[in-house]
Amino acid sequence: xxxVVFAHPYPDRSSANRVLLGGLEGVHGVEVxxxxxxxPDFNIDAAAERWALERASVVVWQHPIYWYSMPALLxxxxxxxxxxxxxxxxxxxxxxGKRCLWAVTTGGDENDYQPDGLHGHVxxxxxxxxxxTARFCGMEWVExxxxxxxxxxDSDGLAAWAAAYRARLVELSRWEPLLxx
Amino acid sequence: xxxVVFAHPYPDRSSANRVLLGGLEGVHGVEVxxxxxxxPDFNIDAAAERWALERASVVVWQHPIYWYSMPALLxxxxxxxxxxxxxxxxxxxxxxGKRCLWAVTTGGDENDYQPDGLHGHVxxxxxxxxxxTARFCGMEWVExxxxxxxxxxDSDGLAAWAAAYRARLVELSRWEPLLxx
Numbered sequence: 001x002x003x004v005v006f007a008h009p010y011p012d013r014s015s016a017n018r019v020l021l022g023g024l025e026g027v028h029g030v031e032v033x034x035x036x037x038x039x040p041d042f043n044i045d046a047a048a049e050r051w052a053l054e055r056a057s058v059v060v061w062q063h064p065i066y067w068y069s070m071p072a073l074l075x076x077x078x079x080x081x082x083x084x085x086x087x088x089x090x091x092x093x094x095x096x097g098k099r100c101l102w103a104v105t106t107g108g109d110e111n112d113y114q115p116d117g118l119h120g121h122v123x124x125x126x127x128x129x130x131x132x133t134a135r136f137c138g139m140e141w142v143e144x145x146x147x148x149x150x151x152x153x154d155s156d157g158l159a160a161w162a163a164a165y166r167a168r169l170v171e172l173s174r175w176e177p178l179l180x181x
Numbered sequence: 182x183x184x185v186v187f188a189h190p191y192p193d194r195s196s197a198n199r200v201l202l203g204g205l206e207g208v209h210g211v212e213v214x215x216x217x218x219x220x221p222d223f224n225i226d227a228a229a230e231r232w233a234l235e236r237a238s239v240v241v242w243q244h245p246i247y248w249y250s251m252p253a254l255l256x257x258x259x260x261x262x263x264x265x266x267x268x269x270x271x272x273x274x275x276x277x278g279k280r281c282l283w284a285v286t287t288g289g290d291e292n293d294y295q296p297d298g299l300h301g302h303v304x305x306x307x308x309x310x311x312x313x314t315a316r317f318c319g320m321e322w323v324e325x326x327x328x329x330x331x332x333x334x335d336s337d338g339l340a341a342w343a344a345a346y347r348a349r350l351v352e353l354s355r356w357e358p359l360l361x362x
Contacts, residue, residue, distance in 0.1 A: 009260070042223045042253075067259045068310040069250060072223075076253035079190070120316055125309045128302050129249040135301055 002173055003056035004032040004103075005049075007063040007074035011036055016105045016150035016158055017064060023162030027169060031056070035073045042076060049081045054094060058172045059139065061130065062103040064150070068119070068126045078133060087137040096138030099172060102130050103165060105150035113148070123148075142172065183354055184237035185213040185284075186230075188244040188255035192217055197286045197331035197339060198245060204343030208350060212237070216254045223257060230262045235275060239353045240320065242311065243284040245331070249300070249307045259314060268318045277319030280353060283311050284346060286331035294329070304329075323353065 006021065008014045011034055024030050033052060039045070053059060063071055070078075085092050112118040123146060131141045145168060147153075147161050187202065189195045192215055205211050214233060220226070234240060244252055251259075266273050293299040304327060312322045326349060328334075328342050 067256070067263070067314045069256070072253050072257035072260055075248070075250070075256045078248045079253055082248070118317075120313050121309050125306075126313075128306045129310055132301050132307075133248045136299075 001056045002027075002030045002058040002060060002169055003052050004030060004060040004062055005035065005074070005077065006032055007035045007061070007071045007077070009036055009066070009071050009073070014064070016147060016153060016161070017062065019158040019162050020062065020103070020105075020147070020165050023166040024169060027166060027173075029173060030169065035077060036071075039073060042073060044073075044077055044080045046080045046083070049077065050086065050094065053081070053098075056098060058099045058101065058169070059095070059134075060101045060103055060169070063105075065104050065106045065126075069129055082133070082137055093138065098139050099142050099175070100134035100139040101142050101168070101172065102127070102134075102144040103147075104144065105147045107149070107151060109149045109152075182210045182212060182237045183208075183239040183241060183350055184233050185211060185241040185243055186255070186258065187213055187215045188217060188242070188252045188258070189215070190217055190247070190252050190254070195245070197328060197334060197342070198243065200339040200343050201243065201284070201286075201328070201346050204340075204347040205350060208347060208354075210354060211350065216258060217252075220254060223254060225254075225258055225261045227261045227264070230258065231267065231275065234262070234279075237279060239280045239282065239350070240276070240315075241282045241284055241350070244286075246285050246287045246307075250310055263314070263318055274319065279320050280323050280356070281315035281320040282323050282349070282353065283308070283315075283325040284328075285325065286328045288330070288332060290330045290333075 004024065006017070008017050021032060024032065031052060061070065061074065063074055082088070086094050106123070108119055113121065113123040115121060127144065134141045145165055153161070185205065189198050202213060205213065212233060242251070242255065244255055263269070267275050287304070289300055294302065294304040296302060308325065315322045326346055334342070
């Protein structure tokens, strides 16, 4: 099963993320959990989240970039769900061997993400926080999906990204498990 | 005025951060806002936060490192307080010219923060998210204060860090403003 942990603070106002998610409809074995719909009051049900994670072989963190990282509720999800003894530390093997895909939309273009650009760094400079969170839990980090200038894309551009995203998840779902369960 | 935006999810259980804050007592013109005490329900009063920021010439983000970055409530603070037209974008000059200091405690030592260490990267690899948030708002990023292995420090070690932190803030408070207000 592929678990898409979706974190958009204003899911109704999303355009790009909604199209990306729509592209996953009908893909076998995809479960989407929209954190801001599930937990508008930030009271995360950690047991429910862990149960979903345990059933997954691929974990996707999908969100728009807010201040160079994940929206606050996804950060809280890390803190409440990925706990000592479950996700890391002695006995904390629940996520070991799963694959982790970071799928994000940004408001800038590639020129903005340059040392001399608006955001002062290449986009990959902002990835270690996410990447190392996955790795610390024993997950395999796969090449992220990064949709730049999401608000400027027209419907054809969005549709192409949605198709690519869908194909990526289908491909990941076909990989052999890394470890015997 | 120096504004210390303090974000510890369990302020009562903090040891290192409490000592660091204690070292600031009596320093002229320091205001501490403890986000988890002020907003246990995550309902940030953005107007109150902005008013405190407007009066400051130095902004400190002090927190323990949680999953290689800021605790969730500080991330939410970025999203709710640092808004378009106030902190960035046209007319968004409220923070321009202020200095920003990142003051953090970690659970690891310097060996853990190496490419072949437990955390897979030098500590500075996790800084761009914070640094670029400050710079995007026109703030000057100064050299961070990073207290490694905070839980392992004995009282002498903590006291030395508290004195260094206090001295750093006193030094920053004496700098000339970057811009005429």
